[in-house]
Amino acid sequence: MDGRRSEETAGRQKVADRVGGAVDRAVEQEVERQLSILRRGVVEIIPEDGLRSKLTESVTSGRPLRVKLGLDPSAPDVHLGHTVVLQKLRQFQELGHIVQLVIGDFTGRIGDPTGKSETRRQLSEEEVKANAETYVRQFGKVLDMSRVELSYNSTWLAPLTFAEVIQLAAKTTVARMLERDDFQKRYAAGQPISLHEFFYPLMQGYDSVALTSDIELGGTDQTFNLLMGRELMRDYGLPQQVVMTMPLLEGLDGARKMSKSLGNYIGIDEPPEEMYGKVMSLPDALMIRYYTLVTDLSEAEVQAIEADLASGALHPRDAKMRLARRIVTMYHGAPSAERAERHFRTVFQEGKLPEDIEVRSIPAALAAGGTIGVLTLLSALGLVPSNSEARRMVEQGAVRIDEVRIDDPKARVELRPGMVVRVGKRHIVRVALGDDDGSSDRVR
Amino acid sequence: MDGRRSEETAGRQKVADRVGGAVDRAVEQEVERQLSILRRGVVEIIPEDGLRSKLTESVTSGRPLRVKLGLDPSAPDVHLGHTVVLQKLRQFQELGHIVQLVIGDFTGRIGDPTGKSETRRQLSEEEVKANAETYVRQFGKVLDMSRVELSYNSTWLAPLTFAEVIQLAAKTTVARMLERDDFQKRYAAGQPISLHEFFYPLMQGYDSVALTSDIELGGTDQTFNLLMGRELMRDYGLPQQVVMTMPLLEGLDGARKMSKSLGNYIGIDEPPEEMYGKVMSLPDALMIRYYTLVTDLSEAEVQAIEADLASGALHPRDAKMRLARRIVTMYHGAPSAERAERHFRTVFQEGKLPEDIEVRSIPAALAAGGTIGVLTLLSALGLVPSNSEARRMVEQGAVRIDEVRIDDPKARVELRPGMVVRVGKRHIVRVALGDDDGSSDRVR
Numbered sequence: 008m009d010g011r012r013s014e015e016t017a018g019r020q021k022v023a024d025r026v027g028g029a030v031d032r033a034v035e036q037e038v039e040r041q042l043s044i045l046r047r048g049v050v051e052i053i054p055e056d057g058l059r060s061k062l063t064e065s066v067t068s069g070r071p072l073r074v075k076l077g078l079d080p081s082a083p084d085v086h087l088g089h090t091v092v093l094q095k096l097r098q099f100q101e102l103g104h105i106v107q108l109v110i111g112d113f114t115g116r117i118g119d120p121t122g123k124s125e126t127r128r129q130l131s132e133e134e135v136k137a138n139a140e141t142y143v144r145q146f147g148k149v150l151d152m153s154r155v156e157l158s159y160n161s162t163w164l165a166p167l168t169f170a171e172v173i174q175l176a177a178k179t180t181v182a183r184m185l186e187r188d189d190f191q192k193r194y195a196a197g198q199p200i201s202l203h204e205f206f207y208p209l210m211q212g213y214d215s216v217a218l219t220s221d222i223e224l225g226g227t228d229q230t231f232n233l234l235m236g237r238e239l240m241r242d243y244g245l246p247q248q249v250v251m252t253m254p255l256l257e258g259l260d261g262a263r264k265m266s267k268s269l270g271n272y273i274g275i276d277e278p279p280e281e282m283y284g285k286v287m288s289l290p291d292a293l294m295i296r297y298y299t300l301v302t303d304l305s306e307a308e309v310q311a312i313e314a315d316l317a318s319g320a321l322h323p324r325d326a327k328m329r330l331a332r333r334i335v336t337m338y339h340g341a342p343s344a345e346r347a348e349r350h351f352r353t354v355f356q357e358g359k360l361p362e363d364i365e366v367r368s369i370p371a372a373l374a375a376g377g378t379i380g381v382l383t384l385l386s387a388l389g390l391v392p393s394n395s396e397a398r399r400m401v402e403q404g405a406v407r408i409d410e411v412r413i414d415d416p417k418a419r420v421e422l423r424p425g426m427v428v429r430v431g432k433r434h435i436v437r438v439a440l441g442d443d444d445g446s447s448d449r450v451r
Numbered sequence: 452m453d454g455r456r457s458e459e460t461a462g463r464q465k466v467a468d469r470v471g472g473a474v475d476r477a478v479e480q481e482v483e484r485q486l487s488i489l490r491r492g493v494v495e496i497i498p499e500d501g502l503r504s505k506l507t508e509s510v511t512s513g514r515p516l517r518v519k520l521g522l523d524p525s526a527p528d529v530h531l532g533h534t535v536v537l538q539k540l541r542q543f544q545e546l547g548h549i550v551q552l553v554i555g556d557f558t559g560r561i562g563d564p565t566g567k568s569e570t571r572r573q574l575s576e577e578e579v580k581a582n583a584e585t586y587v588r589q590f591g592k593v594l595d596m597s598r599v600e601l602s603y604n605s606t607w608l609a610p611l612t613f614a615e616v617i618q619l620a621a622k623t624t625v626a627r628m629l630e631r632d633d634f635q636k637r638y639a640a641g642q643p644i645s646l647h648e649f650f651y652p653l654m655q656g657y658d659s660v661a662l663t664s665d666i667e668l669g670g671t672d673q674t675f676n677l678l679m680g681r682e683l684m685r686d687y688g689l690p691q692q693v694v695m696t697m698p699l700l701e702g703l704d705g706a707r708k709m710s711k712s713l714g715n716y717i718g719i720d721e722p723p724e725e726m727y728g729k730v731m732s733l734p735d736a737l738m739i740r741y742y743t744l745v746t747d748l749s750e751a752e753v754q755a756i757e758a759d760l761a762s763g764a765l766h767p768r769d770a771k772m773r774l775a776r777r778i779v780t781m782y783h784g785a786p787s788a789e790r791a792e793r794h795f796r797t798v799f800q801e802g803k804l805p806e807d808i809e810v811r812s813i814p815a816a817l818a819a820g821g822t823i824g825v826l827t828l829l830s831a832l833g834l835v836p837s838n839s840e841a842r843r844m845v846e847q848g849a850v851r852i853d854e855v856r857i858d859d860p861k862a863r864v865e866l867r868p869g870m871v872v873r874v875g876k877r878h879i880v881r882v883a884l885g886d887d888d889g890s891s892d893r894v895r
Binding site: 113116117120121164165166167168169170172173174176177178179180181182184185190194197199200201202203205206209 | 557609621629638646647650
């Protein structure tokens with residue numbers, strides 16, 4: 008009996024091993040599949056094998072990973088630079104994981120206590136809320152917002168007592184903080200670092216503690232802050248998040264990081280024609296980088312384009328138009344992208360005026376005796392932000408009225424309804440003489 | 452009429468001027484009087500003319516100055532080193548000013564969050580309270596406790612929110628903190644500085660903000676922290692406190708700062724004989740310093756002693772006995788001081804046994820066959836902290852039984868009631884054979 012029983016047991020064990028082995032292989036395959044997608048375009052995964060472990064855990068247990076992204080509530084205008092990280096988050100979502108968006112409202116509500124930084128203006132509760140809504144609306148163009156957990160870090164930061172803040176501060180050292188690149192440079196250069204600035208990385212790190220995140224994403228310029236999350240999670244006895252950094256996307260100048268303040272950006276809220284035109288102004292050398300980082304094309308598709316470009320089968324201009332159309336499609340849909348492309352062909356390639364030109368009314372009263380100063384005209388149409396900018400545009404030869412260049416800032420022009428005023432290549436309006444309320448309308 | 456009136460006015464003005472001038476002179480004299488007392492023994496007054504301004508303000512308005520001293524609640528044993536500052540506070544009191552004692556219970560309650568420092572052990576509320584009471588009892592020997600405002604800094608620090616802590620931290624810079632001598636050295640040496648340590652000076656400074664102190668006192672090693680109070684008061688829009696630093700008193704070794712951990716201290720709670728003996732063990736070179744910093748003798752009295760020493764009219768030994776007697780009188784009263792002096796003369800100068808020797812019982816059972824090992828005897832009498840220390844004492848020739856030196860650690864001695872056991876010069880007990888409860892009694 009004992010002999011038979013142990014034989015039976017051994018048999019069962021073999022079956023279990025076989026089944027277990029099959030399961031292990033299936034898990035392994037699924038992990039490899041996800042890894043191959045998630046690794047694409049990533050600069051660094053810390054620790055290197057961390058993502059594989061987290062994925063294995065998730066696939067085995069069926070528990071989705073929580074993938075965190077922290078957001079500065081003071082700058083809600085999303086541009087393509089931001090979408091590099093958003094695309095990666097989208098991939099996580101498509102693989103069944105959950106995105107944690109954290110609005111850093113606690114720091115936003117404090118602002119810069121020294122009053123020195125203009126970018127760290129103190130925000131009201133309403134502004135924070137409005138900015139967060141702007142984020143959500145814009146992010147909805149990339150992410151599935153139904154699989155996003157949105158939170159505000161004031162929820163857990165504001166109630167911390169001084170004693171708890173001391174406990175938090177005790178978890179790091181001055182030397183560790185001064186390792187952060189910008190702190191190091193400022194300290195070495197004798198530029199003041201206000202002590203409270205050391206708390207920003209700590210707060211961002213504490214967000215991960217509060218949310219028990221599995222992964223945190225960010226640009227390569229965020230590496231230090233993301234690692235702070237790992238360190239704090241360890242100190243608070245939690246499993247450490249894995250850090251994934253994404254490249255910083257170069258802006259339209261092809262050199263510097265895309266940013267609003269440098270003016271080299273493509274906002275995802277910009278009109279289709281504007282977006283299309285801006286993509287077309289990119290240096291050729293950046294095309295594949297944009298294909299990889301900001302479109303939703305698969306790796307194979309991008310490689311095919313790269314090969315065709317290399318062999319000469321695909322003209323760079325055509326590749327760029329495909330890129331532009333793809334990007335506009337992502338944010339405005341296929342019909343708008345097609346229209347933007349047609350507009351581009353008409354205006355830039357065939358030199359014609361586009362079919363649909365925005366009509367803007369200006370008060371008839373502005374025309375004294377039927378003529379108007381060119382600078383006043385540009386301002387009244389909202390084509391320039393200031394009179395001095397208007398003068399600069401005229402002097403640069405960038406201003407045309409009915410396709411005739413005006414290069415004298417003192418020129419007076421006859422004011423006729425239907426006249427077409429153009430500044431540079433892309434800003435074109437048709438003049439209507441309206442009432443004095445300055446309302447505008449778009450005609451097709 | 453107008454002429455007479457203006458004559459009258461002019462006359463009144465003259466009287467007023469005369470009175471005003473007299474008042475000004477009286478104020479000036481009083482300020483000078485206080486200054487001459489308060490400046491004595493002080494290392495630094497920051498800013499240099501600050502004390503004069505504060506005193507002038509006080510004498511003119513009749514408002515007493517608030518003079519702050521911060522206390523670490525973890526080390527309530529007060530020694531002569533501490534009394535250097537206390538004597539100065541006492542002088543302020545005698546001139547009509549008010550002493551603010553601040554128990555730093557907030558930091559004491561936190562302890563060292565990193566768990567690395569043994570001196571920053573976390574204290575319970577009861578311990579903080581007990582330690583504060585110990586302070587108050589001991590300080591009462593120097594200060595008039597009815598003119599002391601005692602407070603606990605947790606009162607204003609504990610309720611600070613994270614946002615307020617950030618505001619506080621924003622008032623200083625990392626570079627400013629790293630100017631503090633010990634931080635600078637540790638940073639340069641690559642030794643970790645936990646970030647929360649930067650908060651200790653800030654908290655101490657904030658105490659001055661909360662208490663709107665006029666003056667803060669401390670040892671020269673506190674200069675940085677005291678100045679932080681000035682800086683924060685300015686940032687919070689308050690009149691800045693004046694900082695006064697007192698010298699650090701050298702300990703019995705004549706070299707290093709008096710401190711409990713170095714064992715070179717004279718506690719103000721020590722028995723009269725112990726205190727007297729310790730003062731007598733001071734190097735001669737420190738005598739005048741001790742006269743100046745820890746006694747309540749006037750400057751003139753100290754100068755007279757110094758002159759007599761220089762001329763040879765006063766023997767150094769006599770000067771030191773006067774110092775010892777003065778110090779013991781301050782903490783135990785004149786009769787105890789006289790007794791301590793007699794004890795000292797008997798034992799040390801005449802080589803006799805003192806009149807009153809403490810009797811300590813040891814269990815008769817310890818004596819096997821009527822004899823006992825010398826090391827066991829010393830331990831049983833509580834004359835040595837350990838067996839190895841007992842061995843060291845015997846080997847050094849410091850142990851006498853009935854005035855016969857015992858220098859063999861293996862020696863066995865006959866155990867007789869009434870025998871006198873002596874370790875070094877000052878530790879003498881008479882043996883009683885008691886029950887096994889080891890109780891002791893003092894006879895006169």
